[in-house]
Amino acid sequence: MEMNDLVIVSVDDHVIEPPDMFRQHMPAHLLDKAPKLIRIREGDGWEFEGARIPNFGLNAVVGRPLDEYGFEPASYDDIRKGTWDIRARIDDMNANGILGSICFPTFPTFAGTLFLAAKDKALAKIVISAYNDWHVHGWCGQAPGRFIPLAILPLWDIQACVDEARRVARLGVRTISFLDNPTSKGLPSIHSGHWDPLWAVMEEEGMVISCHIGSGAAAPYPSGDAPIDAWIVNMPMYIANAATEWLFSPVFKKFPRLKIALSEGGIGWVPYWLERADFTYKHHRAWTHANFGDMKPSELFARNFITCFIDDQFGLKNTDALNADLITYECDYPHSDTLWPAAPEALWASIKHLPRETIDKITHGNAMREFRYDPFPILGRENCTVGALRARARHVDTRPVAGLGGVNPSNAEGRQVTAGEVAKLFAA
Amino acid sequence: MEMNDLVIVSVDDHVIEPPDMFRQHMPAHLLDKAPKLIRIREGDGWEFEGARIPNFGLNAVVGRPLDEYGFEPASYDDIRKGTWDIRARIDDMNANGILGSICFPTFPTFAGTLFLAAKDKALAKIVISAYNDWHVHGWCGQAPGRFIPLAILPLWDIQACVDEARRVARLGVRTISFLDNPTSKGLPSIHSGHWDPLWAVMEEEGMVISCHIGSGAAAPYPSGDAPIDAWIVNMPMYIANAATEWLFSPVFKKFPRLKIALSEGGIGWVPYWLERADFTYKHHRAWTHANFGDMKPSELFARNFITCFIDDQFGLKNTDALNADLITYECDYPHSDTLWPAAPEALWASIKHLPRETIDKITHGNAMREFRYDPFPILGRENCTVGALRARARHVDTRPVAGLGGVNPSNAEGRQVTAGEVAKLFAA
Secondary structure, three states: OOHHHOOEEEEEEEOOOOOOOOOOOOOHHHHHHOOEEEEEOOEEEEEEOOEEEOOOOOOOOOOOOHHHOOOEOOOHHHOOHHHOOHHHHHHHHHHOOEEEEEEEOOOOOOOOHHHHHOOOHHHHHHHHHHHHHHHHHHHHHHOOOOEOOEEOOOOOOHHHHHHHHHHHHHOOOOEEEOOOOHHHHOOOOOOOOOOHHHHHHHHHHOOEEEEEOOOOOOOOOOOOOOEHHHHHHHOOOOHHHHHHHHHHOOHHHHOOOOOEEEEOOOOOOHHHHHHHHHHHHHHHHHHHOOOOOOOOHHHHHHHHEEEEEOOOHHHHHOHHHOOHHHEEEOOOOOOOOOOOOOHHHHHHHHHOOOOHHHHHHHHHHHHHHHOOOOOHHHHOHHHOOHHHHHHOOOOOOOOOOOOOOOEOOOOOOOOOOEHHHHHHHHHO | OOHHHOOEEEEEEEOOOOOOOOOOOOOHHHHHHOOEEEEEOOEEEEEEOOEEEOOOOOOOOOOOOHHHOOOEOOOHHHOOHHHOOHHHHHHHHHHOOEEEEEEEOOOOOOOOHHHHHOOOHHHHHHHHHHHHHHHHHHHHHHOOOOEOOEEOOOOOOHHHHHHHHHHHHHOOOOEEEOOOOHHHHOOOOOOOOOOHHHHHHHHHHOOEEEEEOOOOOOOOOOOOOOEHHHHHHHOOOOHHHHHHHHHHOOHHHHOOOOOEEEEOOOOOOHHHHHHHHHHHHHHHHHHHOOOOOOOOHHHHHHHHEEEEEOOOHHHHHOHHHOOHHHEEEOOOOOOOOOOOOOHHHHHHHHHOOOOHHHHHHHHHHHHHHHOOOOOHHHHOHHHOOHHHHHHOOOOOOOOOOOOOOOEOOOOOOOOOOEHHHHHHHHHO
């Protein structure tokens, strides 16, 4: 086996919604009430119910030279076309040897929490359904066998969540993007039983909860004058705080076949954390009354939690202390941690020491099984490898493009960029 | 080598201040203004400047049966004598095979931040010095060779910090308890240069920064109705957020011989986090302008950061991915994670696979070197092993004592104790 033989499925990428996304998917008489693209200062942004969402790029910097990775793109002119155009996206996936992808939303936020603030909730429900329809038909449907469809829900209304989950399941959606901690947005907790009807549908339909870092409780910005690097380092592992809640919640005891994916959470810290969870259970359960029946917390984790990584050599050296049957890969295109267009090179270097069977599980087998994604009958397995995909992408120019523009906290004099500067930029 | 041959130094334990602690250490004419013990409701507490500090026990539950580990002791009658009485403490250390110990404060908080709120700051400075004098003479000094003295500082006044650090260095203090993130208490950040005069003195005097979990920014309580277990699991690793700030701060670039100990932080997550720090540095430095000179972040960590663990099998299986020269052990007596009186049994089980040289470093050698603690000439090495210490503790009754009392969030009906209940208890 060599790098070109890898088959790679990414369970965490992002789509920048294209300008015309709602045109075909909103009822015609409501189209003028759908979110629409407007000009904000020097850039493009969305407007919905009079509110403006300027930073639509969310650090969509793929394809720039590394010294321009701090830019916050302000318009479509500032970003690589593959971020929002499906043909260009497929080219970029091919150039990077990526067979399949789960694409999280951008302007609605990862889990669609933007619409929690909607004044007209009936309208917002229709917008969410239109969003999902676009995602299924206008994005994933344009490239059969290349995407695992994901949906967002009208989170303020549990019955509407259930109805939309059922509806999109019939459209082939395999996973719902859900907040890491709903109480962070004022919603009922995962311990309350409020969400049980949704979990019941998702378990029945075989849909995975995709829980992206920063979808609810983001890692706290450190001291304002701290290097921004500190925040970047901390982001993935911060999901441990929420993961522990899910682990000790009633959710997976009530719905033992339901799965949750910790999107962008990394894997190398997980064995420590599972040992800590088991220690806590053993040492404290007599007074806390935590109850895992005949299991340990680490065993429930191995049954219900899907992990993923971008680049995680330590984690891949310790697959014996994780559950190799639920480790998956992610590319994070087009965000700044992505290794596009050289993701296969980094992945191969960190995984080649493992047995082929384990490599196949981690690179694609686990994702295909858990998200019920079966591209081989559509595309032919021989066309799904890194080598085969890249052979079809010889026309794709992957060289870094400088000077695309956008808002930039970086500086010519080489001063350390601080967390406060970046926070201000995102708040602008 | 066998368990009884271990020599164990704990770099993180806690002392409950005894009622008469200030009597000999405050200037006589100010004694009535020192914090004093009062009766609060059904328990004992401290009073200072009219403010009351009721929960003096901070979960000092050592010696109880596990089903009473949720109790928050309310009075000295509720806690094991070894928590506050030096003779009983030495007995308890001997019974647990612990040679040496660093004891963090309780009522002033781990890093003495209680006094930030003092109205009379001149008085508060005198109280802090009296506290440190008691710690050196009234606690550590009563058992030569058994403690590594620690001090707290008047954090609101950098010159006073410098003066007190110099003063206690001459008294033999080897480490200063400092907040994980001073901005969490409204103090200047570690990036600002404000603390540099203190770091200069500490580097010169060879004093370690001891940075205890929860000393500034504690792990956030999860959803109010989350099992309290979730919070307990998350507490240690949450220090990663602050540790990243220290790692990327200018502190250790300016003061390369200064050391920081991540007290109660655990070790098993560290290799993942260091890899993530190196990835971030390599991938983002071109725009963030982070600059480690000819080092990587992981190399600076290996030079300046002391780690410690209570029970961490995964970490001890991966000492090759940490820096075994700066891993230390902690017992956490008398808090609820402690394994007293069976700490050596757990430690031996997790460490015995390592070469003797590495075991000796981790159990005591590293702590002795870094904290300049040299008990062997005082006590004789042959008297410092687990076996020798326990032989002197045959009279110590280590059987769990039930029914000591205190405030208890647990319940007879076996309902899960929630984070909200415990938060309310601590806020009461």
